[in-house]
């Protein structure tokens with residue numbers, strides 16, 4: 511009897527994974543993200559047959575709305591270009607759609623859907639009333655002038671504005687979308703609608719509705735999360751050798767907080783290559799190169815000639831370290847890099863980027879007792895602080911840096927303790943992947959049950 515029940519339930523999850531693959535051909539990142547969540551929630555789905563009866567998984571894996579649009583723009587030489595814009599409004603069971611915009615040439619529906627799907631669960635973990643979405647474009651901001659980026663953002667918003675709003679869908683930044691882009695997007699939104707609706711976008715400038723500490727939030731939150739994990743094993747960041755991949759917004763503020771807590775960051779990267787500075791990375795130089803000049807990480811050598819550069823960014827994982835923070839992009843750590851990290855004695859791997867570790871890499875870490883923090887929990891500080899920005903906007907208030915930072919720390923602490931407790935409840939102590947997926951799934955699924963078949 512119990513065997514047959516188990517078989518039926520297993521086949522529900524498996525049939526949904528199969529269905530997602532068939533209905534979304536070629537979208538491998540989306541398949542990967544769905545498989546990762548669904549496989550780990552299997553035992554919970556088995557416990558509650560009402561989820562199957564109400565088609566929860568069919569609905570949870572189908573975006574509520576997918577918007578794809580043309581984005582024409584003119585470059586500085588007068589040439590016309592056409593990019594593709596996206597907004598995937600995945601799930602609104604917990605609140606209005608919320609999630610960033612990514613401008614990167616690799617953007618296509620598979621990446622947009624994986625990010626929007628992940629965002630639904632991540633947002634659930636923050637404890638704030640926000641649903642999940644993601645958007646962006648295959649536009650490549652690299653090498654574009656400010657005025658080209660402005661014209662692109664204006665064209666993008668000329669279509670997007672009709673789909674978003676403080677109670678509907680609230681975009682923010684992601685790869686390729688930072689303060690500059692949010693500014694241009696907000697300006698165009700305001701111009702078209704004739705409304706200064708601060709709550710429509712987050713990541714705004716602090717003088718016009720943005721929240722202090724939003725820029726730092728993803729990186730700081732990531733480090734706060736790992737600090738909680740370390741505390742649990744009687745450790746701290748003090749004296750730890752740390753590697754952070756990437757050198758964008760998440761990486762920079764991860765480095766800053768690690769240094770503040772006494773860790774030593776010895777390597778950073780961008781898509782061209784990596785720098786290794788055994789003396790400890792000089793963050794001010796990195797900020798000067800990456801944030802102020804929008805340059806390449808190789809330029810670090812000009813001011814730090816004793817540092818080493820390698821033009822394969824994946825080689826960053828060959829350096830021996832105690833803590834690894836993949837903060838660049840999806841699937842940057844595969845089995846090979848995972849094995850090297852394990853052989854070099856890594857203690858903690860925490861995902862700053864979205865889905866930077868492949869399923870095989872995660873399995874390798876977990877089998878070898880490496881403490882592993884999944885993105886949807888560990889990098890949730892960014893979107894959680896976006897939700898704090900929305901709260902401030904709706905109250906017409908702005909809180910101090912310290913106040914927002916304190917709330918961020920609280921959110922990260924709560925996420926850690928709730929997912930750890932869930933893992934323990936199901937006798938999967940220490941499995942934060944399971945804990946995060948199950949905690950988030952139950953929250954979203956129960957809200958969907960309450961709201962009927964919609």
Ligand code: GLU
Pocket residue numbers: 608609610611632680681682683684685712864889890892893894896
């Ligand atoms: N793009 C970020 C993320 O992956 C932030 C999204 C937001 O603030 O809405 O969570």
